[in-house]
Amino acid sequence: MSKKLLKNAYVLISADDDVEKFDILIDGDEIEDLLAPGDSTEMDLGDVDEYDLTGKLIVPGFINTHSHSVMSYFRGIADDLSLNDWLFKEMLPREDFLESEMAYYGALVSMLEMISNGITTFVDMYMFTDEIAKASYDLGIRAYISRGLSFDTDEGWNRRIKENIETYEKYNGLDNRIYIGFGPHAPYTVPMDKLKEVAKIAKKYNTHIQIHLLESANERKQYNLLDVENTGLFDLPTIAAHCVHVDEKDIEVLSRNEVNVAYNPISNMKLGNGIAPIVDMLDKNINITFGTDGCASNNSLNFFNEMKFGGILQKYKYGPDRFSVEQILRMSWENGGFALETNIGRLEPEFKADLVILDMDSFEFLPNDLSRLKSHIVYSANPKNVFATMVAGNFLYYDGKFLTLKEEKEQIYEKFHKFYQRIEDKYNNSDYSDIHNDDRDI
Ligand SMILES: [Zn+2]
Known part of the structure; x- marks a missing residue:
């Protein structure tokens, strides 16, 4: 893969830096260097693909630390219910009808939404981890993907653990x-002795934990x-x-x-x-990040909304001077x-080339x-x-187009709608007593 040079854009290196002009040189999946404007013309950079990004602002990619990507099928149902009714009457019965190919396309649609709004990393918990x-x-x-693990019977529990380990071995x-x-x-769906078991297994595989x-x-x-602390889970x-x-x-x-915390x-x-x-x-030095959660409870995966609403809610709670723009951006990046x-x-340099390119030619960036x-x-x-959105040195999204799709976008949407209809038809022909899926993933 040849190197890439992102030229003529403004760059925000991190939440605590000032915006400056740099050219970003990318080699493989990493940032190799930040060059002062004009420096690149005098250097021999070898085989480089150059991108003229005049009028653009390059920032780190947003990191979404909590989602359930397959739930794109459940966007827009049950908007006005309590958590309990939402979960038991609307979500779980539908989840019961998910199949693996559906899960692949449900997850894919969420990922397309994420990359088109600048999310370059997501942390996901659900069934169907292989497909995700x-x-x-x-x-x-x-x-960063985890199998949602909840306890109903030993058999169900062991099956979920097995799936989690199999996905680990195949994809980690x-x-x-x-x-x-x-x-x-969550500790209300997994007894303490089972949390202890997960801690032990996760230590063996030396990996991370996601939990509600x-x-x-x-x-x-x-x-x-x-009690959760005593299980050893937080050692990971x-x-x-x-x-x-x-x-x-x-x-x-x-x-x-x-x-x-997400x-x-x-x-x-x-x-x-x-x-x-x-x-x-934050006052106790806890590392805080942002999550969108799933489409079923949000209902979009719009990271800009999380930053804005997350920020103003804290201002409402603590006063307007307690939650700066820099704080919000640190949490995002x-x-x-x-x-x-x-x-x-x-x-x-040496950070992954995961970034977002924002177009400043719009009302939202005036005055610039x-x-x-x-x-x-x-x-x-x-x-x-x-x-544009870049992950690991590759553009996944550029000027309104998805660049890495294995199928046409229209084909993906068509399959998504076909699967959505299949879920709804089955749901409408069932009653709540049909639920046999005891997974708690959301
Ligand atoms: Zn969740």
């Missing part, structure tokens, strides 16, 4: 881009974080989604175990669960890289004063400002 890993591999996005480390962790769903923690008020009565690199209903003692537990503001508000105390957690122990989230661009990214921009 395959779709991620095919498309070129960076993915593939292309230096796909990583498989373990995904115990204290998403709803109800969960406070169901388990104690000290862990991303805990939600953490809305954490008190001071819980925050202490998360902090001393260096648990990373803040999912839109899902939390839409399901009426509340506002996570992010500022309190390098905090994700820190949680995943990967060189992503900053545009520096350099000192205002960070604010524009967080509070004004939207996915239509995304000109």
Whole structure:
């Protein structure tokens, strides 16, 4: 693969830098160098593909630390239900009818949505991990995937663990881009002794953990974080989604175990669960990242919405001076890289070439004063400002087109709709008593 040179654009290296002009030289999947404007013309860079990006702003790719990609089929149903009714009456019965080919296309559609709005890495928990890993591999996005593990019977539990391990063995480390962790769903669906078992297995495979923690008020009565700590689960690199209903003692537990938190503001508000105390957690040095959660509870995978709403909710909770634009951008970029122990989230040499190119020729970026661009990214921009998305040195999306699809986009949408219709037909011909799928993945 020849090198790439991204020329003539403004660049924001990280949340805490200022916007400056650099040319970015990319070799393979990494950033090789940042060159001052004009320097590249005097250097012999060898075989280089040059991209003139005048009028564009290059920023690190967004890192989405909590999603359920297959749930694209469930967008727009059950908008006005409680978590309980939403889950048991609408989601689980439909999930019961998912099949592996459907899962591949459901995940793929979510990934297309993500890359078209600048997400370069996602962290996913669901059934059908093989299909999610395959779709991620095919498309070129960076993915950290776990099998959702919930306990019903020993047989069901063992089957899920087996699937998780099989996907790990097949896909972990593939292309230096796909990583498989373990995904115990939550302490209210997995008993403590089973969490202990997951911790032991995950240590053997030396991989990461994804888990939902204290998403709803109800969960406070169901388990104690000290018990979860005692299972040894937090000895592993862990991303805990939600953490809305954490008190001071819980925050202490998360902090001393260096648990990373995925803040999912839109899902939390839409399901009426509340506002996570992010500022309190930041004050205790907890690493906070952003997640979109799945399409079923969000209903989009629009990272710009997470930044804006996540930010203004914290301002509402703590006051307008407690949550800066830089804080929000750190949570969107390098905090994700820190949680995943990967060189992503900053545009520096030896970091992965995962980046987003924003088109500043739009109302959202006016006035395009350099000192205002960070604010524009967080509070004004939207996915239509995304000109291109690159992962591991490859453009996946450029000027409105997906470049790495194995099939035509229209064909993918057609299959997606066919599968969607099959799920709905089966759902409409069933009653709730038909549910036999006891997985808890969302
Ligand atoms: Zn979730």
